[in-house]
Amino acid sequence: MKYKVAFVCIGNSCRSQIAEGFAREYGSDVLEVYSAGTNPADQVKPNAVKAMEEVGIDISGQYPKLLEDIPAELDILITMGCGVECPYVPCKVREDWGLDDPVSKPMNIFRETRDVIEGKVKELIEKAREGNI
Numbered sequence: 001m002k003y004k005v006a007f008v009c010i011g012n013s014c015r016s017q018i019a020e021g022f023a024r025e026y027g028s029d030v031l032e033v034y035s036a037g038t039n040p041a042d043q044v045k046p047n048a049v050k051a052m053e054e055v056g057i058d059i060s061g062q063y064p065k066l067l068e069d070i071p072a073e074l075d076i077l078i079t080m081g082c083g084v085e086c087p088y089v090p091c092k093v094r095e096d097w098g099l100d101d102p103v104s105k106p107m108n109i110f111r112e113t114r115d116v117i118e119g120k121v122k123e124l125i126e127k128a129r130e131g132n133i
Contacts, residue, residue, distance in 0.1 A: 002029075002030055002031060002032045003030060003031055003032065003075040003076055003128050003133055004031075004032045004034070004071055004073075004074045004075045004076070005023065005031050005032070005033055005034070005074065005075065005076040005077075005078065005124070006033075006034040006035060006036060006070045006071075006074050006076070006077055006078070006089065006091075007019035007020055007023070007033075007034070007035040007078045007080065008035065008036050008037065008038075008067070008077060008078065008079050008080065008082075008089070009037055009038075009079065009080035009081070009082050009101070010037050010038050010039050010082050010101075011037050011039060011040060011041040011064065011101075011103070012035055012036050012037025012040045012041065012064040012065055013037070013040070013041035013043065013044050013045045013048065013064050013103070014044070014045045014047075014048045014101065014102060014103055014110075014113075015080040015081075015097075015099050015101065015102075015113060015117065016035040016036070016037065016080055017035055017044045017045075017048055017059055017062050017064075018048055018051065018052060018059070018113070018114050018117045019035065019078065019080070019117050019120075019121055020033055020034070020035040020059070020062060021052050021057045021058075021059040021062065022057065022117060022118050022121040022122075023121050023124070023125070025057050026121065026122060026125055027121070027124070027125035027128065029129075030125060030128040030129050031124075031125065031128060034065075034069075034070040034071065034074075035062075035065065035070075036065045036066060036067045036069055036070045037064055037065070037066070037067070038067060038082070040064035040065060040066055041064045042064070043063065043064065044059060044060075044062055044063060044064065045103060047102075047107055047110045048110060048114075050107070050110075051107070051110040051111055051113075051114040052114065054111070055114070055118070067089065070089075072089075072090065073090050073091070074089060074090070074091040074092075075091065075092050075093065075133065076091060076092070076093045076094075076095070076124070076133060077089050077091040077093070077094045077095070078095050078096075078097060078124070079094070079095070079096045079097070080096075080097055080099050080101075081096060081097055081098040081099040081100065081101075092133070093133055097117075097120055099113060099116065099117070100113070
């Protein structure tokens with residue numbers, strides 16, 4: 001069984017896209033992966049694409065999506081730290097990762113955010129593989 005997981009933030013241009021990239025790369029055996037935003041940006045931020053390229057993952061084909069573009073019911077909803085602006089979506093498990101948005105920050109902050117997200121995604125995948133969701 002694959003768990004339906006969505007990574008959600010406001011713009012769906014950085015944090016949630018990075019999480020989607022890692023989840024697809026590492027967890028496609030146990031996760032059906034989506035990402036979306038409440039107010040999607042025009043494109044994935046170039047520094048997010050660059051940060052992922054540095055670790056060998058290509059997210060250049062990903063694009064910001066609306067909540068309506070993901071399944072109406074999910075197993076897992078991960079919000080990135082968007083506070084009261086995070087939406088309600090029916091799900092079995094909801095978790096907020098509380099990550100600051102690196103959008104207007106220098107590249108080293110994108111890298112730090114990427115590395116934190118990678119660790120959290122790996123933990124999520126491990127739980128899914130163990131059936132501990």
